Amino acid sequence: MMLKIADKVFKSRLLLGTGKFPNFEIQKEAVEASGAEILTFAVRRMNIYEPSQPNFLEMLDLSKYTLLPNTAGAKTAEEAVRIAKLAKASGLCDMVKVEVIGDDKTLLPDPIETLRASEMLLKEGFIVLPYTSDDVVLAKKLEELGVHAIMPGASPIGSGQGIVNPLNLSLIIEQSKIPVIVDAGIGSPADCAIAMELGADGILLNSAVSGAKDPVKMAKAMKLAIEAGRLGYEAGRIPKKRYAVASSPAEGMLTS
Amino acid sequence: MELHAITDGKKTNEELKEIIVSISGIVDYIHIREKHKSPAELMVLIEELIHAGVAKERLVINDRLDVALLAGIPNIHLPANGLPAVKVKTAYPHMRVGVSTHSPEEAKAAEEAGADYCIFGHIFETDSKKGLAGRGLDALGEVVEKVKIPVIAIGGITPANAKKVLEKKARGIAVMSHIFSSNQPKEAAALLKKDFEGGARLQLYINGQKTEVEDHVQNVEDLLNFFKLQDRIVVVEQNGEIVLKEQYGNQPVNEGDKIEIVHFVGGG
Numbered sequence: 001m002m003l004k005i006a007d008k009v010f011k012s013r014l015l016l017g018t019g020k021f022p023n024f025e026i027q028k029e030a031v032e033a034s035g036a037e038i039l040t041f042a043v044r045r046m047n048i049y050e051p052s053q054p055n056f057l058e059m060l061d062l063s064k065y066t067l068l069p070n071t072a073g074a075k076t077a078e079e080a081v082r083i084a085k086l087a088k089a090s091g092l093c094d095m096v097k098v099e100v101i102g103d104d105k106t107l108l109p110d111p112i113e114t115l116r117a118s119e120m121l122l123k124e125g126f127i128v129l130p131y132t133s134d135d136v137v138l139a140k141k142l143e144e145l146g147v148h149a150i151m152p153g154a155s156p157i158g159s160g161q162g163i164v165n166p167l168n169l170s171l172i173i174e175q176s177k178i179p180v181i182v183d184a185g186i187g188s189p190a191d192c193a194i195a196m197e198l199g200a201d202g203i204l205l206n207s208a209v210s211g212a213k214d215p216v217k218m219a220k221a222m223k224l225a226i227e228a229g230r231l232g233y234e235a236g237r238i239p240k241k242r243y244a245v246a247s248s249p250a251e252g253m254l255t256s
Numbered sequence: 257m258e259l260h261a262i263t264d265g266k267k268t269n270e271e272l273k274e275i276i277v278s279i280s281g282i283v284d285y286i287h288i289r290e291k292h293k294s295p296a297e298l299m300v301l302i303e304e305l306i307h308a309g310v311a312k313e314r315l316v317i318n319d320r321l322d323v324a325l326l327a328g329i330p331n332i333h334l335p336a337n338g339l340p341a342v343k344v345k346t347a348y349p350h351m352r353v354g355v356s357t358h359s360p361e362e363a364k365a366a367e368e369a370g371a372d373y374c375i376f377g378h379i380f381e382t383d384s385k386k387g388l389a390g391r392g393l394d395a396l397g398e399v400v401e402k403v404k405i406p407v408i409a410i411g412g413i414t415p416a417n418a419k420k421v422l423e424k425k426a427r428g429i430a431v432m433s434h435i436f437s438s439n440q441p442k443e444a445a446a447l448l449k450k451d452f453e454g455g456a457r458l459q460l461y462i463n464g465q466k467t468e469v470e471d472h473v474q475n476v477e478d479l480l481n482f483f484k485l486q487d488r489i490v491v492v493e494q495n496g497e498i499v500l501k502e503q504y505g506n507q508p509v510n511e512g513d514k515i516e517i518v519h520f521v522g523g524g
Contacts, residue, residue: 017522017523017524018522018523018524019521019522019523019524020522021522027522040523040524041520041521041522041523042520042521042522042523042524043491043518043519043520043521044518044519044520044521045463045464045516045517045518046463046485046488046490046517046518046519048462048463048467048483048485048517049483051483051484051485051488052484055488055489055519055520055521056521056522057489057519057520058488058489067520069520070523070524072523072524085498086491086493086498086516086518087491087520089491089498089500090489090490090491090520091501092489157524158524184524204524205524206523206524207524
């Protein structure tokens with residue numbers, strides 16, 4: 001089974017952010033090691049006086065990747081729409097990660113503005129992937145609007161705290177008919193595996209790889225963890241029991 | 257600064273062709289304003305001009321939208337009693353549409369109708385509008401204040417007074433008799449053009465910073481070339497509106513424009 005967002009199909013369930021890598025060489029290797037097909041980017045003002053400044057996006061074979069620009073920096077729906085339109089005008093993408101931050105300290109998303117921005121962008125014909133808090137009702141309302149995937153945070157952006165509310169995540173996954181991509185807060189491969197075992201359709205992460213001691217190795221670790229978690233989910237885990245159940249036959253034991 | 261030459265309606269196709277070909281490398285736009293010529297004659301003239309190497313982009317067809325469309329000329333100039341600019345712009349958004357105006361109110365109306373620029377005049381008394389006192393430089397200043405679209409000044413402009421017109425921040429000037437009634441049209445055009453060189457620099461707000469660029473920067477394409485960004489993956493927003501790549505060459509850049517040049521950077 002592949003990951004399907006709107007009419008786009010992806011083999012990889014890892015969506016990789018492109019921020020804060022030590023350098024472009026390591027970043028390029030890490031992107032390849034991760035197997036990611038969707039890469040997120042931010043839209044920023046260019047330094048017009050440095051025409052030769054290197055740019056990671058321009059080094060990529062863009063036929064191999066789907067770009068997912070975010071609206072980071074937006075604090076209102078209107079700002080998010082403006083950024084999304086600028087991104088789309090590049091002619092390189094029609095998906096957008098709606099990211100409207102409501103609080104500078106926790107970088108948690110503003111639910112109301114996120115909802116408004118999603119509605120406006122859907123009207124503009126975007127493929128809309130909102131980054132939201134793990135609020136179950138908000139996720140439902142976003143789905144009702146018609147967003148193409150829902151991206152609840154595992155924990156605050158860049159915190160590496162992993163999945164702090166598995167209950168809410170699993171409730172969102174359970175109710176959603178669209179892909180659920182756990183976005184933000186992932187710290188280790190174990191976090192990925194847990195999210196995928198809960199039934200998530202994908203993981204979006206950045207700092208956990210770009211900030212690792214060896215980003216290339218960590219990129220591969222995340223890829224494998226996501227694959228393992230997904231396989232585990234599809235295979236169906238055993239229920240948890242209070243007491244032990246022996247794996248070896250109870251009959252024919254030598255000591256009886 | 258733009259120099260527009262407007263045909264005077266008094267010449268044969270052969271005479272026009274000779275003058276236009278000689279000035280086409282000097283002036284920025286040549287307006288074909290031949291109200292007494294039939295559409296068939298106009299088509300012949302345009303086709304011969306193109307055949308002689310005059311760029312389509314330099315030609316502006318006055319009034320006759322049908323001729324412009326048929327000949328593939330991307331610029332149309334509408335006289336005050338011409339087709340409504342808003343309808344032309346809506347039906348043919350890729351056409352560069354200019355409008356003749358005679359008051360600040362008319363200029364504002366042209367802007368609201370979606371015109372890409374307006375011609376305002378006449379500034380000084382002219383041969384073509386004898387007896388009418390010029391509306392003057394102050395009125396020109398008022399128009400430039402009132403609208404954001406480029407204002408091209410017309411009417412009695414010569415090398416002697418062109419500087420004063422430019423001081424009022426007109427985007428350029430349009431002349432008719434000074435070139436088409438001249439014995440030496442090419443030299444007359446060159447002299448006017450020379451007046452502009454070393455003229456004002458264009459002041460813009462780029463990415464929130466007050467930025468000056470050379471005054472040969474007339475459209476978004478020029479602007480990106482000026483900063484050597486033409487081959488980079490960037491997106492341009494002008495006064496809150498996105499400028500698509502296909503529009504770069506036709507989208508004028510005006511004094512005081514707020515321009516954003518953005519690109520993709522790493523982000524999660």
